[in-house]
Amino acid sequence: MYRYDEFDHAFVEARVNQFSDQVARRLSGEISEDAFKPLRLMNGVYLQLHAYMLRVAIPYGTLNSRQMRKLAHIARTYDRGYGHFTTRQNIQYNWPALSDMPAILKELAEVEMHAIQTSGNCIRNVTADHFAGAAADEIADPRPYAEILRQWSSVHPEFSFLPRKFKIAVTGSERDRAAIQVHDIGLQLKKNDQGELGFAVWIGGGQGRTPILAKKIRDFLPEADLLSYTTAIMRVYNLHGRRDNKYKARIKILVHETGVEQLSAEIEAEWAHLKDGELKLPGADIAAINAYFAPPALAPRAEGWGELAAWKKSDPGFAEWVGRNVAPHRHPDYAMVTISLKPIGGIPGDASADQMDAVARLAEEFAHDEIRVTHEQNLVLPHVALADLEPLYRALLTDGLATANAGLITDIIACPGLDYCALANARSIPVAQEISNRFGDPKRQAEIGDLKIKISGCINACGHHHVGHIGILGVEKKGAELYQISLGGSGDEHASIGQITGRGFEPGELTDAIETIVDTYLANRTGAAETFIECYRRIGAGPFKAALYNSESEAA
Amino acid sequence: MTVIWTQNGIVENDPWVSDVTGADAPKLLPLAEALEHSQDNAPFGVVLQPADDARALAPILESVAIVALTFPAFSDGRGFSQAMLLRQRLGYTGELRAVGTVLLDQVPLMLRTGFDSFEVHHAPTIERLVEKRLPGIDLHYQPAADKTDAGTGYSWRRTAILNG
Amino acid sequence: MKTTQTKTKVLTANRLTDGISVWLGASGEWTTSLKDAFLARHEDAVAAIEAAGQTALADNRVVDVNVIEIEETESGPRPYRLRERIRADGPTIDYAPASAARVSQAA
CATH class of the missing domain: 3.90.480.20 (Sulfite Reductase Hemoprotein; domain 2)
Known part of the structure; x- marks a missing residue:
């Protein structure tokens, strides 16, 4: 994995000092909360319902044991003994004091970690396939490119006050385990006919209030052009992305409103000025970063x-x-x-x-x-x-870590929801717990097979409900929690956005509704080999809606 | 209080400061007016709003004494890209001023994107600028419009030229 | 001054230094327990706690200051909104049980 050199160490130390100075100015009252908020967000510090929350970056989700021990130490020393791993491959602490942030960041810096750009309207932690460097189906390891992007985007002077947050994901396989089609920029490593490495470039995917799948704007971008082309995209977005309405400020709306052909022409025109400039990546640099990610020497263990x-x-x-x-x-x-x-x-x-x-x-x-x-x-x-x-x-x-449920119905993604989050409208975690308990029997789970349930406690969709085979969105209606169900979403190479089934469900009805959906699948599938999503795509929403709502229309 | 600050310190009697009034005071012209006045002999300055296309200044840049870019709120970062276009695309070498909401913590980023003067209103910010206690980082992971040395390690890195 | 009957209100915020949820108490102190909050039962009292909140915000003691509506029950004030009930009582889930036990032993 990547190891900091002197430059990186000195940079992170300077960044810790910079943020410590900002915290000190805030605590002394020299700057107001309004002025401090964008600064703390740029360093991953939120104010949630009960306390501050700190989001620590785990670049492309890669850690060594020393770093993991430091995360444990921080949980024990500055928090309440636990942490929460997020859908962006980061970790969040729910209870740290603002006055402890400088100390926490110093500790993180000791193990080459930081919280830079884990929030704010800037380029966020770059994510990648979690099986990178090991998967049998991989064309090339995406992490070196994610690392180059991480470095280039760190405290970027031009792109730190974008219209909205900006997420980049990189995958190195045809099989998309990084959900690149729901990112602002999705990069898929591939080889061209000459065997050269480059990227298919997708832009304008995203979830939130308006879920949209990304559009491919380039079938092959040579690897040397990664930073110049990304700069062109960012500059066009920074200048033209909407700033009048934060719900319309992501690049997906710019793509949608401008049209992908025109926007891609503007990006190409901008790139024409940049491509042969100082951002062109020398092969030696790409090779040097790649060397850090060389696979470990694996002795035969037949x-x-x-x-x-x-x-x-x-x-x-x-x-x-x-x-x-x-x-x-x-x-x-x-x-x-x-x-x-x-x-x-x-x-x-x-x-x-x-x-x-x-x-x-x-x-x-x-x-x-x-x-x-x-x-x-x-x-x-x-x-x-x-x-x-x-x-x-x-x-x-x-250690309670051997639950055999990867990819099954109890392997649920859930955001923190209203138990912690200041933006949430409804709870997510208790919903996940109840579903997990209902379907927890190993035999039953195995019979149901691959099924992804994803739960968000508000429209921001941190729980990725739009791409859940079964998506659950918590809303507040007349002061009470209500849950909308969507079906047929998927975040892989066959990405799709789930469709809402109909009226929402109260907390007490929700798990029954999920069971109805599961039973409908089991009754309709051609056999155990047909997964939930395959079955849904074959039979459509009709049978599920009928099972969920018909009894009430008969009663009415 | 409004002051104009550059890396050489506070500028006294700056003619382009926005709250100076009087018949003799030169005015910063909006883009459309500036394009009309481009044949005038008197020096004039231009003030761009974030939605203006900085590249439209290309034909008249030779006769412009100063370009001011407006930050209506700290969160509106279009001025950073306008500055990059002016410096790198159009090769503008004259004075480039940030006006509007100029936060202390943004000044180092503004310097990197090519700004060299700042209209500042916030008293604690003015104090820190006067003391030259800028909250910037001298190591950069990307080239920009400022003068820097090559950084160690990789082509995209730069280091600030200290005391430069 | 005319005073009309309204829903009882309390003033809540988060402490600047550690972000912990607090409520304005009867003697102007910030308390970590909603039970100890000052109950504003009429407009004058609401105006007073709002003013106290603005002062505390300006003094950089607290952030995110809000007046919320509560119902007076036998077991104490109960916010109408679930969000505020969760702020007062903590997460509704049994988070990190092992660690919570350690914390309570230490206390």
Whole structure:
């Protein structure tokens, strides 16, 4: 993984000092809250319902054990012993004091971490495929490019006061695990006919109040042009994005209102001035950054094949966990392991300080010191020998981290909702917990198969409900919580936006409604091989709506 | 209180300051008027609003004494891109002033995008600027319109020229 | 001055230094318990707490100052909005149980 050089260390130290000075000026009353707010947001500090919240950047979701231990230490020392991993591969602390922020940032800097641009109307943490550098289907590792973008966008003088926040995601496979079509810029690494590396460029995707899928504006952008082309997009957006209405300020609205052909022509015209300038990436620099992400030396461990088969036979629980949470690695003797942060009835994405320490220890022992955070709010150990899966599983079991539900109905994405968030209209976590408890039986989950439920407590859609196979959106109606259900969303390479089923459901009816939807799927699928989303796409919303609402229209 | 600040300190009796009145005081002209007055002999300045296309100044830049870019609110960052276009696309080398809401913490970014004078109203900000205690970072991850040295490591990095 | 009957109101905010939710108490102090909040039962009292809030905001002691409506119940003031009830009582979920136990032991 990337390691800071002297320049990076000095930069982050300067940034910590800069923010510490801003905090000191605020605490002394030299600057008002109005003036401070954009400054604290630029460093990931929000004011939530009960306290401040600090969002720490985990660039493209990659961590080593030393960093994970520091996150645990911060949770214990400055917070209440836990943290929340987010859909943008970051971690949030819910209870830190403003006066402690300088100390927390100093501690983070010791392990090459920061909170720069985790909020505010700037270029946010660049996200990437959580299986990067390990997946069998990968064309190239997206993280070096995400790292180049991270560096280039840090405290960017031209693009720190954009019309609205700006999210970039990079994937290195055809199979899109980074949801690039719902990002402001989505980059898909690919090779052209000459075998050269570059990107398909998508712009204007996003969720929130107006969910829109991204449009492809370039089929192949040579890798050397990454920063100049991104600059052209950013400049056109900064100058022309709407600033009169924050709900219409994302680049997706500019794309929609200008038209993708015209906007893409403006971007190309701007880029013509920039492409041969100082932002052109020298091959040596790309190679140097790539070198940091060279895969660990993986020794042959062929003995794992036989052992794995034997273990699976003797322990059904282990076999189930391997079936759900273990994915093929490009090295046949190794695997990628998903550590579920979705225990049955638990809080999606939360991890205690002790669990973080446990993951750090296991990453060192079994996984070449590498940890990933997924946008589905789980953790991943990307390089585990098959021969180590059984002892790893035993260790995860003792720490409550071996839930075998990756990709299943209880692997729910949920935003913090009204339990914490100042923007929320309804709670998300209790909804996730109740659904998880209802469907928690392993046999039942396995029978239902792949099904993504995503829950947001307000229209900002941090819980990605628009791209949930089943999406749940909490709203406030007449002072009470009400939940709208949408069906058919998807955030992968076959991205789609879910469609609302009809009237919303009160908290007491919601889990029953989800069960009705699931039962409708089970009754209509052609067989266990047809997943929920495939079935939905085949039969449409009709049967689901009928099952949800027909009884009441008959009663009426 | 309104002062004009540059890296050389406070500018006394600046003729372009926006609250100076009187028949002799030269005025900063809006874009449309500036384009009409481009044949005048008297020096004139231009003040652009965020929605104005800075590139429209190309034919008259030679005769412009000063360009002011307006920040109606700290959150409106269009002026940063206008400044980059003026400096890098049009090659403008004259005075480039930030007017409107100029926050202390934005001044270092404005300097990087090519501004060299600032109309400031906020007393604590003026105090810090006078003391030259700018809250900027001397290490940059990207080239901009300011004069910098190459940074160590990669082509996109720059370092500030200290005391330059 | 004319005083009309309105819904009882309290003044709430978050402390500047640590962001913790607070309510304005009867003697002008900021309390971390809604139970100890001063209940403004008529317009003059509401005007007084609003003024106190503006002063505290200007003095940089608190942020996000709001007057909220509550119902007076036997067990104490109860905000009408769920959001404010959650601010007063904390998250409705049992977060980080192991750590919470440690904190209460330490206290």
